[in-house]
Amino acid sequence: MHKKLLIWDLPLRLFHWAFACTILALWYTAEQEGEFIELHMQLGYFALGLVIFRIIWGFVGPTHAKFSSFMPSPKSLYHYLCKQSSPSKPIAGHNPLGALMILLMLLLVLVQAISGLFIDDDIFSSGPYYGTISKETEKLMRFLHHNVFDLILASIVLHLSAITYYWQVKKLNLVKPMITGKKSTKLVDKSTAIAHSKIVLAIIIALLTAAFVYWLVIINAPVSDDFYY
Ligand code: HEM
Ligand code: HEM
Structure with a gap:
């Protein structure tokens, strides 16, 4: 009988699916000619929090x-x-190439979210730190925010292609373990299982991260929305 072993902890899985949905929603809200820009900014803060977490x-x-x-x-x-x-059996966690992609995705989204804090949409809305940096740095932030997203999209395409390759060619379903957290002993060694998900620690870190992002974009923010009304 093959047993199921816990490989991906629950906080990591929740992070992953929240991250995927948030990035897609950010893309959608950015493409709607400014109509959803407030929502876009709030989702951006959430994405920043997810990366920090x-x-x-x-x-x-x-x-x-x-x-x-x-x-x-x-x-x-x-x-x-x-x-x-x-x-030998497949690696239980991320393989080295996948790991490289993951680090790249986290870095790109971090740059995207930080650059968003410093720009405006040329209409009414602006990031909480708009106007606090020199014009040249602001130009750079705008350039980054308008271009890094193409790299994010490219990395998502590669990400999904790699997963499809594993599924179709190597006959390995990586998506199911990212949902259930579990892999079979048929595929991974018993010694690779994790004991538990460290949920309490994850909740504490999530709360601290949320408090930090709130402080960063609301309490410490020099630009208030009321400024424009
Ligand atoms: C429906 C679309 C998606 C599917 C089916 C999917 C599936 C997966 C799977 C199976 C893994 C684990 C790979 C492994 O076994 O090593 C993974 C990891 C990861 N994916 Fe996705 N993914 C999707 C969308 C995205 C999007 C949009 C992003 C955001 C840019 C993303 C970012 C990541 C990251 C950062 C990891 C590493 C997880 C961690 O270690 O925390 N994924 N994804
Ligand atoms: C990781 C998070 C984020 C992603 C993936 C993202 C993505 C995007 C994309 C794709 C665009 C359209 C760019 C273009 O038209 O070429 C955009 C525009 C914009 N974003 Fe973000 N964004 C993020 C976070 C933020 C944050 C945190 C803020 C501000 C608080 C922000 C503020 C803006 C503004 C003001 C625009 C309009 C720029 C313009 O019209 O010139 N974004 N974003």
């Missing part, structure tokens, strides 16, 4: 959430790409 979780979460467990090195990438045919 995931970074902290990468240090204190369970094994497979930890950066130290999947930080790719040139050596691990070479091994993964060139010695694929080895008969």
